[in-house]
Amino acid sequence: MPSIEKLHQQACERGEDTYVDPATGYQVLTSQAHLKRGTCCGNVCRHCPFEYINVPK
Incomplete structure (x- = not known):
């Protein structure tokens, strides 16, 4: 499972305002x-x- 930091970084690099927390959805x-x-x-x-x-x- 990717870390929250990695998911945040990837979303920011794509210019997205949100990402899905894998633990909670x-x-x-x-x-x-x-x-x-x-x-x-x-x-x-x-x-x-x-x-x-x-x-x-």
Whole structure:
């Protein structure tokens, strides 16, 4: 089974906003998708490029 990091990298290289988590079957947003949003949503997303600035302590 490919690692999450590898799946994320491959999705980003293809310009995709999501990939499927092999353990859960859920769609996971890539860091590129988060950058398009423009800010941290506060939901502790796996690939948050904003250092989780809006996540409550």
